[in-house]
């Protein structure tokens with residue numbers, strides 16, 4: 001998850017959207033606040049990417065980003081810079097944010113945090129009438145994924161994907177140029193796919209633990225028996241089939257929380 005620098009001053013929230021240059025804005029506001037009373041005169045609604053809402057908790061009733069995990073004294077999660085919540089156990093299942101949160105876990109050995117490799121999965125939608133009534137999964141041939149399979153949405157429309165595109169930063173834009181490779185792989189099992197029938201649809205980003213050409217890594221579930229901190233489980237690399245395996249994953253987490261049940 002991308003994190004944005006925030007400045008909260010005089011009841012106003014400023015979000016720094018780009019790190020490209022620092023124009024000294026924070027310093028100016030800071031100076032103004034020292035010798036002036038600033039009264040916000042109006043509020044405006046803003047449109048913003050969902051990840052910014054989640055990370056910065058604009059709506060704290062629904063989205064409480066965890067800024068850190070402390071283990072000294074009462075075991076707890078820090079849902080804001082200033083607040084702390086005492087709990088019996090913390091399960092870090094933050095997906096793409098799991099490594100960042102693990103790094104912000106007090107006393108957690110930093111060298112246990114695995115690298116995070118981002119692999120975008122793009123989907124293309126089919127513009128015409130559906131020709132398949134079932135999901136079609138070709139035998140996997142691509143590095144890092146299951147191959148370009150056919151899915152059907154709730155309205156019965158056909159969608160193809162996901163492919164595997166290794167990326168450096170979290171970004172969900174589908175590059176229309178990738179349609180070329182989709183036509184080629186879909187025509188392996190549907191040679192009659194018409195030209196110009198695919199449109200960019202949506203994308204998801206996998207939190208992988210290994211990169212291109214490397215053998216796929218298994219899910220990494222780090223419980224007390226691995227790192228020695230009771231009541232803490234970090235879940236890394238929960239990509240596909242994480243959803244399908246969610247009940248088994250939950251069982252494993254409960255087992256690991258029962259300290260000592262797994263040898264390091």
Ligand SMILES: Cc1cc2nc3c(=O)[nH]c(=O)nc-3n(C[C@H](O)[C@H](O)[C@H](O)COP(=O)(O)OP(=O)(O)OC[C@H]3O[C@@H](n4cnc5c(N)ncnc54)[C@H](O)[C@@H]3O)c2cc1C
Nearest residue numbers: 065066094095097121162204205238239240241242243244
């Ligand atoms: C393209 C694609 C196709 C897939 N297809 C399948 C499939 O067919 N079958 C299948 O089983 N699985 C599939 N998966 C995998 C599946 O989506 C994941 O395994 C599953 O979503 C993992 O669930 P999770 O709860 O661990 O993480 P996520 O669903 O990633 O949820 C993590 C949540 O934590 C939040 N978060 C992050 N940092 C913080 C923080 N500091 N504080 C608070 N919240 C935070 C995030 O905003 C997010 O809401 C697919 C994934 C992709 C990308």
